[in-house]
Amino acid sequence: MSLLVFGHKNPDTDSICSSLVMTNFKKSLGIDAVSCRLGELRKEAEFVLNYFGVEPPKMLKSVDENDKCCLVDHNEFGQSVDGLEKATIVDIVDHHKLGGMTTAAPLSMTLRPVGCTNTILYSMYKENNVEITKQIAGLMLSAILSDTLIFRSPTTTNDDIEAGKTLAEIAGVDYEKYGMEMFKAGTSLDGYTVEDIVNMDFKAFEMGSKKVGIGQVMTLDIDAVMSKKDDFLNYINESDYDMLYLAITDIINEGSYLLYKSPDEIVGNAFNVTPIQGVFVEGLVSRKKQLVPNLTPEVEKL
Amino acid sequence: MSLLVFGHKNPDTDSICSSLVMTNFKKSLGIDAVSCRLGELRKEAEFVLNYFGVEPPKMLKSVDENDKCCLVDHNEFGQSVDGLEKATIVDIVDHHKLGGMTTAAPLSMTLRPVGCTNTILYSMYKENNVEITKQIAGLMLSAILSDTLIFRSPTTTNDDIEAGKTLAEIAGVDYEKYGMEMFKAGTSLDGYTVEDIVNMDFKAFEMGSKKVGIGQVMTLDIDAVMSKKDDFLNYINESDYDMLYLAITDIINEGSYLLYKSPDEIVGNAFNVTPIQGVFVEGLVSRKKQLVPNLTPEVEKL
Numbered sequence: 001m002s003l004l005v006f007g008h009k010n011p012d013t014d015s016i017c018s019s020l021v022m023t024n025f026k027k028s029l030g031i032d033a034v035s036c037r038l039g040e041l042r043k044e045a046e047f048v049l050n051y052f053g054v055e056p057p058k059m060l061k062s063v064d065e066n067d068k069c070c071l072v073d074h075n076e077f078g079q080s081v082d083g084l085e086k087a088t089i090v091d092i093v094d095h096h097k098l099g100g101m102t103t104a105a106p107l108s109m110t111l112r113p114v115g116c117t118n119t120i121l122y123s124m125y126k127e128n129n130v131e132i133t134k135q136i137a138g139l140m141l142s143a144i145l146s147d148t149l150i151f152r153s154p155t156t157t158n159d160d161i162e163a164g165k166t167l168a169e170i171a172g173v174d175y176e177k178y179g180m181e182m183f184k185a186g187t188s189l190d191g192y193t194v195e196d197i198v199n200m201d202f203k204a205f206e207m208g209s210k211k212v213g214i215g216q217v218m219t220l221d222i223d224a225v226m227s228k229k230d231d232f233l234n235y236i237n238e239s240d241y242d243m244l245y246l247a248i249t250d251i252i253n254e255g256s257y258l259l260y261k262s263p264d265e266i267v268g269n270a271f272n273v274t275p276i277q278g279v280f281v282e283g284l285v286s287r288k289k290q291l292v293p294n295l296t297p298e299v300e301k302l
Numbered sequence: 303m304s305l306l307v308f309g310h311k312n313p314d315t316d317s318i319c320s321s322l323v324m325t326n327f328k329k330s331l332g333i334d335a336v337s338c339r340l341g342e343l344r345k346e347a348e349f350v351l352n353y354f355g356v357e358p359p360k361m362l363k364s365v366d367e368n369d370k371c372c373l374v375d376h377n378e379f380g381q382s383v384d385g386l387e388k389a390t391i392v393d394i395v396d397h398h399k400l401g402g403m404t405t406a407a408p409l410s411m412t413l414r415p416v417g418c419t420n421t422i423l424y425s426m427y428k429e430n431n432v433e434i435t436k437q438i439a440g441l442m443l444s445a446i447l448s449d450t451l452i453f454r455s456p457t458t459t460n461d462d463i464e465a466g467k468t469l470a471e472i473a474g475v476d477y478e479k480y481g482m483e484m485f486k487a488g489t490s491l492d493g494y495t496v497e498d499i500v501n502m503d504f505k506a507f508e509m510g511s512k513k514v515g516i517g518q519v520m521t522l523d524i525d526a527v528m529s530k531k532d533d534f535l536n537y538i539n540e541s542d543y544d545m546l547y548l549a550i551t552d553i554i555n556e557g558s559y560l561l562y563k564s565p566d567e568i569v570g571n572a573f574n575v576t577p578i579q580g581v582f583v584e585g586l587v588s589r590k591k592q593l594v595p596n597l598t599p600e601v602e603k604l
Contacts, residue, residue, distance in 0.1 A: 089400075098391075098411065100404040106397055109413035113392075127429055 003090065004067055006036040006060055006081060007117075008074035013186075016045040017143035018072035018117040019057045021136055022093060025121065026070070028130045033070070036060035038081055044146060044186025051182075052138035052171075063087040073117040075099045075109075093120055115160040116147035122163040137170035145179040146186075149252055180220060183252060187219040194231045198246055205292065208300035213241040216287050218249045222257060229259065229278060236261045243299060249285055256284040263302070270294040305392065306369055308338040308362055308383060309419075310376035315488075318347040319445035320374035320419040321359045323438055324395060327423065328372070330432045335372070338362035340383055346448060346488025353484075354440035354473075365389040375419040377401045377411075395422055417462040418449035424465040439472035447481040448488075451554055482522065485554060489521040496533045500548055507594065510602035515543040518589050520551050524559060531561065531580060538563045545601060551587055558586040565604070572596040 005023045007015025016037060023035035035057035041049070049056055062082040063069060069084065070091040076099030077084055089101075092109040095117050112120045118140040125132050132140070144164045148156040151164065168175035189197055202215040219225070225232065225248050236244050236259060243266070247256040257280050260267055264275035271281045271294060284290050307325045309317020318339055325337035337359035343351070351358055364384040365371060371386065372393040378401030379386055391403075394411040397419050414422045420442040427434050434442070446466045450458040453466065470477035491499055504517040521527070527534065527550050538546050538561060545568070549558040559582050562569055566577035573583045573596060586592050 095408055097408050098403050098405040100402050101400050102402040103400040106399050106415035107413060108415060109400065109411055111409060111411035113408035113410060 001066060001068060003031055003033040003070050004036050004060060004063060005033050005070040005072060006038055006057070007072050008079040009038045009081075011037050011039050011045070012042065013045045013048060013146035013182075014117050014143040015073045016041065016057060017048065017139040018093070018121060020054060021118060021121050021139050021143075022070060022072050023057075024136055025125060025128075025130055029128065034058065042186065043188060044182060047182055047185035048139065048142040052135050052142075054135055054139065072121075075101055075111070077101055093117060093124070095120060112159075114157045115153060115155045116144045118143040118147075119157070119160045119163045122167065123159070132167070132170055134171055137167045138173070141167040141171050141173070141175065141178075142182060145175060145182060150176060150179040150183075152252060152254070180252065184220040188221050189217070189219055189224045190221075194228060194235045197225070198232070198235060198244075203287070204241070205296075207296045208302065210242040210299050210302070211240070212295065212299060213239065213244040214247070214287055214291055214295075215245070216247045216249055216256075216291070218251055220250060220252060222248060222250060225259075226257070226278060232259050233261075233277060245291065245295065247284065247287065247291060251285065254285055255280055255282045257281075266295065266298045266302075270298045303368060303370060305333055305335040305372050306338050306362060306365060307335050307372040307374065308340055308359070309374050310381040311340045311383075313339050313341050313347070314344065315347045315350060315448035315484075316419050316445040317375045318343065318359060319350065319441040320395070320423060322356060323420060323423050323441050323445075324372060324374050325359075326438055327427060327430075327432055331430065336360065344488065345490060346484060349484055349487035350441065350444040353480075354437050354444075356437055356441060374423075377403055377413070379403055395419060395426070397422060414461075416459045417455060417457045418446045420445040420449075421459070421462045421465045424469065425461070434469070434472055436473055439469045440475070443469040443473050443475070443477065443480075444484060447477060447484060452478060452481040452485075454554065454556075482554065486522040490523050491519070491521055491526045492523075496530060496537045499527065500534070500537060500546075505589070506543070507598075509545075509598045510604065512544040512601050512604070513542070514597065514601060515541065515546040516589055516593050516597075517546070517548045518551055518558075518593070519548070520553055522552060522554060524550060524552060527561075528559070528580060534561050535563075535579060545597075547593065547597065549586065549589065549593060553587065556587055557582050557584045559583075560586075568597065568600045568604075572600045 005019050007019050019035045023033045026033035037057040041056055064083050065086040067087040069087050069089050072093050075092050075094045089103050089107055094111050095114050122140055144160055148160050151161050197217055198215045200217055205212045243262040246259045249256040257278055259277055268275040273279050273281055307321050309321050321337045325335045328335035339359040343358055366385050367388040369389040371389050371391050374395050377394050377396045391405050391409055396413050397416050424442055446462055450462050453463050499519055500517045502519055507514045545564040548561045551558040559580050561579055570577040575581050575583055
């Protein structure tokens with residue numbers, strides 16, 4: 001029976017790449033292993049696999065008492081495959097907090113407080129002198145850039161940066177440029193209409209006597225929005241809301257571009273910027289913690 | 303605040319040595335750490351510390367929310383220090399099954415399915431190029447010999463044997479001879495009377511119409527018993543029991559020496575040996591699974 005290697009449900013890039021990288025590691029050590037995934041590929045992982053020419057892990061629905069499992073990028077039953085309590089867990093590699101699992105027998109488990117599971121896998125390859133091919137380096141690097149937001153996330157450690165830089169050389173890419181390309185593909189708005197994008201993550205608020213709508217889109221595909229600025233403004237201006245704000249949030253550069261139906265002075269005062277359509281507000285990333293509390297007093301002043 | 307490093311409650315040799323060896327490892331990497339223990343030293347660990355001239359870990363009663371902890375040789379709240387749920391766990395090294403702990407934040411955790419925690423620590427020293435002194439090698443070796451019964455336990459892996467043999471060279475001891483000396487000291491019957499020893503672990507049974515007593519002592523200090531064979535036989539023969547069997551069990555050589563008040567044929571038939579006082583019965587180690595079921599039909603035949 002092959003060892004089944006998989007990341008968490010609703011897999012992100014680290015879970016997909018960890019599964020592929022760990023499976024290759026096990027095979028290099030002579031262990032019969034199969035790379036699996038517990039859900040559909042997201043756009044970001046799809047981009048990574050296409051870029052480095054790697055087949056996706058096979059879909060796994062459930063396991064039973066005959067299965068031997070290796071968990072990567074998670075260590076909680078609730079995040080894992082159905083039936084796992086009955087199966088045998090032989091190995092876990094992860095970078096999350098300890099999640100309360102129990103096993104019937106001793107196992108291998110490697111947790112490290114780093115930004116990405118692939119940073120741990122990188123050190124396992126090195127310790128065991130397992131060859132890191134260009135493809136494997138590409139997968140590891142992509143996961144590290146994804147989890148650490150190209151080394152910008154506060155979870156980033158020196159180990160992540162060292163691993164990432166070495167892997168970028170082996171993979172033959174400029175990590176900053178490649179990372180931005182990956183995030184852009186992962187947050188692409190291709191196929192969405194103006195209406196789709198405004199309403200993708202939209203909430204309505206009462207501020208004083210005004211009905212205010214705030215939409216937010218996380219994307220690096222800023223051009224896709226800005227090239228259709230007039231279409232967005234037409235749609236926004238025709239809405240029923242007294243005021244409507246659309247924040248196009250760039251998670252890498254930590255800020256948001258604003259398109260709005262609103263008196264200019266509200267935008268100017270709320271965010272301390274020159275109020276023009278499409279203005280970039282540095283540091284503005286949270287609707288709950290920044291957009292709503294900054295806008296509310298300004299709207300209520302009217 | 304120093305990192306507190308400790309093994310499980312009611313510490314065995316692996317828990318005591320793991321704490322000392324891990325503390326030295328952390329210090330070698332520049333981390334302020336203190337070796338602790340959660341209970342009294344047993345005779346075996348006392349022998350080891352005396353042999354290699356090492357101070358015992360300091361006694362630790364409880365921890366609180368200000369403490370940073372490193373767990374060795376266990377990974378369950380129930381086996382650990384009081385108050386651990388409130389403290390911060392930064393590292394765990396263990397060889398037992400996964401015990402259901404949760405933490406608030408990511409941590410380091412290294413579990414391996416090997417016979418002894420010190421086998422894992424040995425590989426960590428090697429990977430990090432931390433010097434293994436004669437003392438540290440002695441502590442690691444002692445724990446490995448203790449947990450694997452000098453490589454005889456079915457839990458023994460190749461990693462344990464390789465580590466043990468290398469460590470014996472560094473420590474400058476013959477591992478077989480040293481291990482037997484350690485087990486002998488650990489199971490010493492010094493200070494116990496004949497009465498103490500017979501009654502140390504004694505159970506009474508009804509077999510047919512007979513009242514039968516069976517005592518068992520686990521020791522490698524066979525001489526301490528055999529040199530007083532006549533005293534033991536006098537005490538046993540004066541007892542109220544119709545039959546009384548004392549098994550002096552040698553866990554390393556997996557067998558028991560028998561002293562008895564009993565018709566010879568019962569001993570001969572039950573254990574397929576020539577019935578003489580002090581006879582060694584190979585493979586006889588369990589009262590519940592071997593002594594009682596083998597004796598019962600023979601006594602009932604009378």
